[in-house]
Amino acid sequence: MEPFERYRSIIDDFDVFLAACRRPLGNAVRINTIKASVERTLAALDEEGVGYEQADWNPRVLTLETDSPGSTWTSFHGFTHGQEEVSAVPAVVLDPQPGERVWDSCAAPGGKATQLAALMDDRGTVVANDNNLGRISALRFNAERLGATSLAVTNADARNYSLNRFDFDAFDRTLVDAPCSCEGTIRKNPDALDNWSEGHISSVAGIQKGIIRRAIQATREGGTVVYSTCTFAPEENEAVVQHALETESCRVVDFDLGLEHAPGLTEWDGEPYDDSLEKAARIYPHQNDTGGFFVAKLEVTAE
Numbered sequence: 456m457e458p459f460e461r462y463r464s465i466i467d468d469f470d471v472f473l474a475a476c477r478r479p480l481g482n483a484v485r486i487n488t489i490k491a492s493v494e495r496t497l498a499a500l501d502e503e504g505v506g507y508e509q510a511d512w513n514p515r516v517l518t519l520e521t522d523s524p525g526s527t528w529t530s531f532h533g534f535t536h537g538q539e540e541v542s543a544v545p546a547v548v549l550d551p552q553p554g555e556r557v558w559d560s561c562a563a564p565g566g567k568a569t570q571l572a573a574l575m576d577d578r579g580t581v582v583a584n585d586n587n588l589g590r591i592s593a594l595r596f597n598a599e600r601l602g603a604t605s606l607a608v609t610n611a612d613a614r615n616y617s618l619n620r621f622d623f624d625a626f627d628r629t630l631v632d633a634p635c636s637c638e639g640t641i642r643k644n645p646d647a648l649d650n651w652s653e654g655h656i657s658s659v660a661g662i663q664k665g666i667i668r669r670a671i672q673a674t675r676e677g678g679t680v681v682y683s684t685c686t687f688a689p690e691e692n693e694a695v696v697q698h699a700l701e702t703e704s705c706r707v708v709d710f711d712l713g714l715e716h717a718p719g720l721t722e723w724d725g726e727p728y729d730d731s732l733e734k735a736a737r738i739y740p741h742q743n744d745t746g747g748f749f750v751a752k753l754e755v756t757a758e
C-alpha cells in the first residue's frame with residue numbers, strides 16, 4: 456500500500472480508504488439483458504438457490520452469494536457476466552442508444568463492449584477494438600457467449616485508428632477504457648502494486664493521451680467520449696483529460712451517478728487543471744464498497 460501514500464492529501468478518510476483496499480471484493484455480475492430480462496434472471500437465481508444483492512444505483516448489477524459465480528446456471532446460459540460493480544459505470548455514463556455507432560477503443564476482454572451492446576438492445580454497431588491479439592480471442596468468446604450480435608471486432612492501435620474500413624466518417628459515441636496502472640483493482644488483485652513505479656505511470660499516461668485524442672477525432676461533433684481508468688494516479692486521469700482539452704475540440708460535461716464519489720481534481724503536484732475537471736468522478740473503494748475507478752465524460756465540440 457506504500458505507493459498510495461502519495462494520495463493521502465487528496466483522499467478524504469485516507470485510513471478508511473486504506474482499510475477498504477485491504478478487504479477482498481464480493482463476487483459481482485452484470486445481468487446480460489440481451490439474453491434475459493432482470494426479472495427472468497433473478498427468478499432463475501432464486502430457483503437455483505443462489506442469493507444476490509442488487510446494486511442500488513443499477514438493478515442490472517448483482518453481488519452473488521456464491522464463491523463460483525461463473526458456475527451458476529444463469530452464467531452457463533449467458534444471463535450473467537462476471538464484472539466488477541464499478542466497472543459497469545463507464546458504459547452507463549456513455550449512455551449509448553439503440554441504432555448508434557459506438558467505438559470501444561480498448562475493448563478486450565469485452566465486459567464493457569458487451570454491456571454497451573446490451574444497453575443498445577443489441578441494435579446498431581459496437582466496434583470493439585483492442586491492440587492485443589491474444590486478448591481479442593477472449594473478447595470474441597464473450598461476445599458470442601453473451602449473444603452480442605451487434606458487435607464487430609477490430610485489432611489495431613487506437614492511437615492511429617483508421618476509419619477507412621467503415622462507410623461512415625465518425626462514431627456517435629466512444630469509450631476509452633484505457634490501459635492503466637490498475638491501482639484501483641487492489642481488492643480483486645492483491646498483487647496489483649507489485650510492479651508499481653512512477654516511470655510506468657508516466658509511460659502509460661503517454662499512451663492514454665494518444666488514445667483519448669484519437670477517440671475525440673473519431674467521434675462526431677456533438678458526440679460523446681467517456682474516458683475511464685481503474686487507477687487513482689492523477690497523471691493517468693485528470694492530466695490526460697486536461698491534455699485532450701488543450702489539444703482537441705471538446706469540453707467536460709456533467710453526469711448523474713447514483714454512486715458516492717469525489718470530484719475530479721483541479722490541481723496535482725503543482726499542476727493546475729481546468730475547473731471543469733471537477734465534473735469527473737473519482738470512485739474510491741471505501742465509498743461504496745467497490746473497486747476504484749475514474750470516469751470523465753466529454754462532449755465533442757466544433758473546431
Ligand SMILES: C[S@@+](CC[C@H](N)C(=O)[O-])C[C@H]1O[C@@H](n2cnc3c(N)ncnc32)[C@H](O)[C@@H]1O
Nearest residue numbers: 561562563564565566567586587612613632634
Ligand atoms: C482496461 S483494459 C480494457 C478492459 C475492457 N474495456 C473491458 O471492459 O473488458 C485496457 C485494454 O487496452 C488495450 N490497449 C492497450 N494499448 C492499446 C492501444 N494503443 N490501442 C488499443 N488498445 C490498447 C489492452 O490490450 C487492454 O485490453
